[in-house]
Amino acid sequence: MIAYADFKIESLAYFSKKMPNHVRWVLQQIKSRIERLNALFRPVMHYNCSAHHEGTNMTEEASNISSDTAAYPWSKNEMFLFRAALAFAMRDYTNGEEFGVSDIHPCDETKRVSFWFVVTRPNTTDLVDKGTVEMAIKKSRNRINGAFLLTDQTLEFDGIYPTLAAPVSPDTPPWLIVFGVVMGAVSVGIIALLAYPLVQRKLKKNKDADDEDSDEETGVKTAEIGANDGIYNSTFSDDERFTQM
Amino acid sequence: MKLKLPNPGLDDRIPSHEDLERMETEEAGDRPKWDNKAQYLLTCVGFCVGLGNVWRFPYLCQSHGGGAFMIPFLILLVLEGIPLLHLEFAIGQRLRKGSVGVWRAINPYLTGVGIASLLVSFLVGMYYNTIMAWIMWYLFNSFQDPLPWSQCPLNANSTGLVAECARSTTVDYFWYRETLNTSAAIDDAGGLQWWMVLALFAAWTLLYVCCIRGIETSGKAVYITSTLPYLVLTIFLIRGLTLKGSTQGIKYLFTPDVDELMNPQTWLDAGAQVFYSFSLAFGGLISFSSYNSVHNNCEQDAVLISIINGCTSVYSATVIYSIIGFRATQKFDECQGDNILHLINAFDYPENSITIDNYDQVLTNLNQTNPDIIQGLPLKTCDMQNLLSQGVEGTGLAFIVFTEAIIKMPVSPLWAVLFFIMLFCLGLSTMFGNIEGVVVPLQDLRILPQTWPKEVFTGLTCLISFALGLIFTLRSGNYWLALFDNFAGSIPLLVIGFCEMFSVIYIYGIDRFNKDIEFMVGHKPNIFWQATWRVISPLIMIFILIFYFVTQVTKDLTYLVWDEEAANFPVLEARPYPSWIYVIIFILAGIPSLAIPIFALFKFFQRKCCKDKSYKDHPVDTISAKIEMNGKTID
Numbered sequence: 001m002i003a004y005a006d007f008k009i010e011s012l013a014y015f016s017k018k019m020p021n022h023v024r025w026v027l028q029q030i031k032s033r034i035e036r037l038n039a040l041f042r043p044v045m046h047y048n049c050s051a052h053h054e055g056t057n058m059t060e061e062a063s064n065i066s067s068d069t070a071a072y073p074w075s076k077n078e079m080f081l082f083r084a085a086l087a088f089a090m091r092d093y094t095n096g097e098e099f100g101v102s103d104i105h106p107c108d109e110t111k112r113v114s115f116w117f118v119v120t121r122p123n124t125t126d127l128v129d130k131g132t133v134e135m136a137i138k139k140s141r142n143r144i145n146g147a148f149l150l151t152d153q154t155l156e157f158d159g160i161y162p163t164l165a166a167p168v169s170p171d172t173p174p175w176l177i178v179f180g181v182v183m184g185a186v187s188v189g190i191i192a193l194l195a196y197p198l199v200q201r202k203l204k205k206n207k208d209a210d211d212e213d214s215d216e217e218t219g220v221k222t223a224e225i226g227a228n229d230g231i232y233n234s235t236f237s238d239d240e241r242f243t244q245m
Numbered sequence: 246m247k248l249k250l251p252n253p254g255l256d257d258r259i260p261s262h263e264d265l266e267r268m269e270t271e272e273a274g275d276r277p278k279w280d281n282k283a284q285y286l287l288t289c290v291g292f293c294v295g296l297g298n299v300w301r302f303p304y305l306c307q308s309h310g311g312g313a314f315m316i317p318f319l320i321l322l323v324l325e326g327i328p329l330l331h332l333e334f335a336i337g338q339r340l341r342k343g344s345v346g347v348w349r350a351i352n353p354y355l356t357g358v359g360i361a362s363l364l365v366s367f368l369v370g371m372y373y374n375t376i377m378a379w380i381m382w383y384l385f386n387s388f389q390d391p392l393p394w395s396q397c398p399l400n401a402n403s404t405g406l407v408a409e410c411a412r413s414t415t416v417d418y419f420w421y422r423e424t425l426n427t428s429a430a431i432d433d434a435g436g437l438q439w440w441m442v443l444a445l446f447a448a449w450t451l452l453y454v455c456c457i458r459g460i461e462t463s464g465k466a467v468y469i470t471s472t473l474p475y476l477v478l479t480i481f482l483i484r485g486l487t488l489k490g491s492t493q494g495i496k497y498l499f500t501p502d503v504d505e506l507m508n509p510q511t512w513l514d515a516g517a518q519v520f521y522s523f524s525l526a527f528g529g530l531i532s533f534s535s536y537n538s539v540h541n542n543c544e545q546d547a548v549l550i551s552i553i554n555g556c557t558s559v560y561s562a563t564v565i566y567s568i569i570g571f572r573a574t575q576k577f578d579e580c581q582g583d584n585i586l587h588l589i590n591a592f593d594y595p596e597n598s599i600t601i602d603n604y605d606q607v608l609t610n611l612n613q614t615n616p617d618i619i620q621g622l623p624l625k626t627c628d629m630q631n632l633l634s635q636g637v638e639g640t641g642l643a644f645i646v647f648t649e650a651i652i653k654m655p656v657s658p659l660w661a662v663l664f665f666i667m668l669f670c671l672g673l674s675t676m677f678g679n680i681e682g683v684v685v686p687l688q689d690l691r692i693l694p695q696t697w698p699k700e701v702f703t704g705l706t707c708l709i710s711f712a713l714g715l716i717f718t719l720r721s722g723n724y725w726l727a728l729f730d731n732f733a734g735s736i737p738l739l740v741i742g743f744c745e746m747f748s749v750i751y752i753y754g755i756d757r758f759n760k761d762i763e764f765m766v767g768h769k770p771n772i773f774w775q776a777t778w779r780v781i782s783p784l785i786m787i788f789i790l791i792f793y794f795v796t797q798v799t800k801d802l803t804y805l806v807w808d809e810e811a812a813n814f815p816v817l818e819a820r821p822y823p824s825w826i827y828v829i830i831f832i833l834a835g836i837p838s839l840a841i842p843i844f845a846l847f848k849f850f851q852r853k854c855c856k857d858k859s860y861k862d863h864p865v866d867t868i869s870a871k872i873e874m875n876g877k878t879i880d
Contacts (some may be wrong), residue, residue, distance in 0.1 A: 114593065175385035175440075182385075182447055189454040193462065194700060 078148075079106060085147045086137075090119060090128070093136035098122050134160055249754050258350045259340055262764050265539045268341075276341065277460050277536050284464045286546065288533055291471035291674025292524050293554045296376065296643075299671060302522070303562035304638030305514050307498050310505025315559070317506065317515035322555050325785045326519045328777035329742060330530070331547035331770075336749055337531035338543050339761045343685030344528030347535075351753045357844030358744050359686055361737060362528035364837040366682035368733040369527070371710045372726050373679065374452060375717040376640065377672045378444040380665050381451075382424060383644065385444075387661035394419035395652040413815030416649045421807045424644070428720040429808040431728075432823055435720020442718050449711040452673065456680045456703050460536060463677040470670040470677075475557075477667035478564050481660075485567030488654070494570015495563055497633045509792075516789045521734070522554060526741040529678030532685045542766050544774075565642070572650035573632035580627035584608075587622045639730075640723075643668060680706060724804055732830050736797070737837035739790040744841055746783050755779060802826070 083104040090099040099122050109115035119128040137144065137157055145155055260268065279285040306314045340347045345359030386393050397410035397418060405411065410418035421427050428435045455466040485491045505511050524530065534543060578601065585599045588611065599607050612619050637646055643664075651660045684702045687693070693702070717726050749758060755778065763769045770778075805817035812818075 114590075174389040175382070178385040178388050179443060179447060182381075183450070186447070186450045186454050190450070190457065193454065193457050 081147060082106070085140075085144045086117070086119065089136045089140035089144060090133070092140050093132070248751050249756075250752050252352055252752055252754070255351070255753070255757075258353075262761075265339075265341075265764075269539045278538075279460065279536050280464060282541075284460075284467065285533065285537060286550070287467040287471040288460070288464060288674070288677065289530065289546070289550050290553050291467050292529055292533070292678030293522065293550060294471075294474070294557045295522075295524070295671050295675035296668065297518070297522055298554070298558045299561045299565065299668065300639055300642040302518060302558040303498065303565045304642065305518055306562050307566070307634070309508070309511040309514060310502035311497070312499040312501035313503050313505050314511065314515065317512045318519065318558075319555070321512070321516045321519045321785065322551060324777060325516060325782050326523050326525075326554075327547055327551045328774060328782045329520075329525050329746065330523055330551055331544055331774065332746060332749055332778060333525060333530045334534040334543035334547050335758070335762055335765070336753075337534035338537050338539065338541060338765060341535045343532040343535065343689050344682065345686035345689040347531055348748065349689075351748055354845040354848050355744075355748050355752065355841075356848065357841035358741060358748065359528065359689075360844055361741050361744075361837045361840040362526060363683060363686040363690075364840060365733065365737045365741065366527045366529065366679050367706075367710065368729065368833060368837070370676060370679035370683060371714045372717060372729040372733070373672065374448050374676060374710065375445060375714055375722070375726055377452075377669065377676065378441065378448040378718075379424065379640070379644070380668045380672060381447055382440070382444040383648070384662065384665035384669060387658055387665055390658050392648075392652055392657050392661055393423070394648050395657070409809055412809075414645075414649065416645050416652070417815055419648075420644045425723050426720050427723050427807050429806055429810070430820065431721050431724040431804065431826070433721055437715060437718050438720065438722075441722070442715065445711060445714055445718055449707045449714075452676050452680065453703060453707045455673065456677060456684075456707075457700050459681070459684065459699055459703070460533070463681075467674055467677065470674040473670045474667045477663050478561055480663060481667075482560075482564045482567065484654070484660070485564060485571065488567070488571040490570045490572075490574025491567035492570065493574060493629075494566040494568070494633060497570065497630075498562060498566040513789060513792050513796075516785060517735075517793065520742065520786075520789065521738065522558065523551070524675065524678055526738045526745060527678060528682035528686060532681045533678070540765055540767075544762070544766055544770065565647075568647060568650045569633065569635075572646065572653065573629060573635070575650075575653050576632050577627050577629050580625055584624045584627070587624060591618055591622055724806070727804060728826070728829065729833060733833040733837075736790070736794060736834045739786060739793060740838045740841070743783060743786045743790060746778065746786065750778050750783075802830075 080101065083101045083106070086104045087099040087101055090103070091097060099119075103120045103122055104117055105120065106115045106117040119133050120126060121128060137160055141152070141160075145151055148155055306318075336347055340350050342350060343359075344362045345356060348355040348357075348359040394416045397406040397415050399405070400407045407418070409422060413421075425441075426435070426438050454462075456463050534541075534546075537543070581601050581604055585601070585604055588594070588599055588607065589596065592611070592615075608619070608624075635646065647664065648661070651657050651664065654660050680703065683706050684699070687702055687706070688695070688699070693705075716722065719725070755775070759769050759775075802822045803819040804822060806820050808814065808818055
């Protein structure tokens with residue numbers, strides 16, 4: 001029973017070093033990772049990868065990759081890390097079956113880091129079926145991403161779509177909170193503005209009542225008390241005391 | 246033209262120059278006054294500078310030949326905008342009344358002009374504040390990270406995104422589904438959307454608190470609402486210019502296409518934009534200038550405010566298009582990037598072998614060598630010009646295009662908050678003028694008892710507008726708003742504006758008007774004003790009115806719907822209106838315009854049938870009637 005499993009890992013190729021600074025600001029987090037990995041992994045259920053790709057030697061291809069790709073240092077070490085991560089994923093999914101690095105077989109590597117791989121059971125040459133490998137990868141996707149410091153968008157397994165994280169929805173929608181604050185301020189404003197003239201009138205009434213009492217007391221104002229408090233109207237006053245003849 | 250229509254009894258209805266001097270020195274009456282000149286100018290600037298400067302002018306500029314559009318705009322600003330503005334300021338300052346009072350004083354048969362202004366201000370205020378409610382909704386939603394319009398929600402079984410959102414964009418989905426919850430046709434009313442009702446309530450109560458006592462309260466609010474937009478525009482300009490692609494947007498906006506000047510539609514749009522942009526014929530400006538002192542230099546004010554308005558339009562167009570340029574560049578880069586990725590994947594090229602610069606060359610090479618593979622790839626054509634021309638107008642610009650640009654900027658919530666606060670302030674200061682244009686005529690008409698305080702008048706206006714405005718919170722509310730925008734705020738204003746000019750120049754009398762201005766300002770208006778008031782501006786307005794009317798009547802009445810089942814989804818589809826809409830259109834556009842002749846006829850019949858009671862119009866002139874003590878006439 002042979003089934004083909006396509007796993008593809010790609011990165012966003014255009015996030016190159018030529019990106020101007022302000023966009024790089026945004027991409028800072030993924031910049032370092034993008035420069036590293038751009039691989040197409042296609043696990044082929046043919047154990048014999050070379051049958052799929054006549055006459056090419058795997059190790060030869062691996063070395064080609066590291067020299068051709070200038071954007072990131074894909075190397076045999078990185079491939080080892082990948083195999084180790086996959087082995088971890090298989091172990092985690094199958095609850096302890098002792099998958100080793102040697103059970104992950106990449107092949108058909110291309111100039112642009114993308115390759116197929118197959119997974120065999122530990123200590124045998126039996127192939128693990130596509131479904132199982134897919135489920136294992138899905139379960140440990142974050143860990144595999146983390147190993148390469150990549151994301152779902154930059155490390156793609158062909159055929160496995162990332163389960164979408166549900167958007168965070170807080171208990172009270174934030175807009176209701178802001179709405180409440182605004183409405184509170186507005187209500188306070190309305191009440192204050194409506195009450196202000198009433199309060200003014202009340203104060204004035206009290207002041208008038210006080211004034212009336214004090215008015216009754218003043219009789220003729222002399223200079224000492226308050227005759228000079230008013231504004232002197234000089235319209236009808238002459239400079240001279242006596243009219244001129 | 247020395248045409249002057251007979252106008253008996255004018256002197257009895259208006260205060261004479263001596264009365265004005267006396268009123269000036271005594272500070273008599275309980276008429277409100279501006280605290281200082283700055284308050285008055287800020288209020289007028291706020292009323293004139295509104296959402297149209299931000300989302301209508303840039304679109305017109307870009308679609309009518311960029312830099313070349315400035316030419317008709319400036320010409321019509323000088324020949325149409327400034328004279329009308331000066332006229333409204335002068336007549337308000339002279340007659341010291343709101344719009345109904347002014348026209349009734351000039352001639353009782355003209356009261357209809359004031360009533361038409363009242364109706365138009367009411368209808369426009371109703372839908373304008375709904376836009377404010379939408380802005381507030383977006384503002385409330387901007388206080389979170391990530392912004393709600395940056396993500397699509399998941400569908401029912403969490404396998405993928407909601408279909409409607411996946412097929413269009415996140416911003417489209419948030420606007421049409423989560424904000425408006427729009428239905429597919431104007432007949433399909435749907436129910437009231439509770440969150441929209443809350444937002445509308447917030448908008449009206451906030452407006453009420455600012456306008457509660459007329460210019461006493463709104464005069465304080467304008468210090469912020471009129472100045473903050475300029476600050477935010479400057480911040481956005483600085484931010485925009487540092488973004489990639491912004492200069493392309495500005496270049497696109499201002500690249501002149503002189504052929505557009507030959508297109509009459511350009512001139513028509515420029516004229517209409519100048520007219521609506523100045524908020525003329527709403528009655529608010531007349532009211533505002535009536536609170537001035539008699540000797541205020543209204544000529545200078547008119548010129549100053551016109552210049553500010555024009556400059557603000559150009560400035561905000563620059564800012565908006567710098568951001569649109571950024572958005573277009575981002576979308577172009579994404580589109581090209583996807584194409585490059587497809588190519589690299591298909592041919593297993595190393596990374597960075599294909600870049601945006603050599604993409605076209607590589608594509609043509611590959612098309613020659615492997616055409617069959619190229620055909621199989623989902624390559625899209627990325628057209629920068631097309632993306633730039635997507636600068637939509639109106640609500641589309643603010644709630645779709647601009648929000649999309651904001652989510653691509655770093656620290657998005659900050660920019661979103663700033664942007665929507667700016668829009669909110671722009672709209673709020675315009676609403677002050679609208680409310681003034683409704684409340685003061687209402688008081689002048691004496692329908693309700695005079696003893697009721699102003700707070701009650703303002704409160705009633707806000708309450709009734711809110712209640713009727715609930716129609717815009719239905720699922721089909723967006724379509725109703727577009728209807729109101731097209732018909733309530735267009736033709737009636739042109740009619741009223743023309744009637745205003747005609748009344749002042751030919752019924753009030755240009756000679757009397759010149760003398761008034763000489764009395765108020767100190768010199769007679771020069772030949773420019775005479776020529777524009779008497780001939781040029783009325784002609785321009787008639788022209789615009791006729792053309793506008795003809796284009797509206799001849800074109801098929803359609804409206805754009807958001808329909809998931811439409812063929813071109815997510816592009817909006819044009820559908821014809823149902824037949825009962827014509828009744829609504831007539832109510833919106835016809836009734837305010839017809840109020841002018843109807844009221845004149847009404848007054849005519851009232852005079853005729855009640856002729857025997859006409860002695861009441863001329864009270865006996867006695868000295869005792871004129872004695873005042875403590876500021877009140879002795880009864």
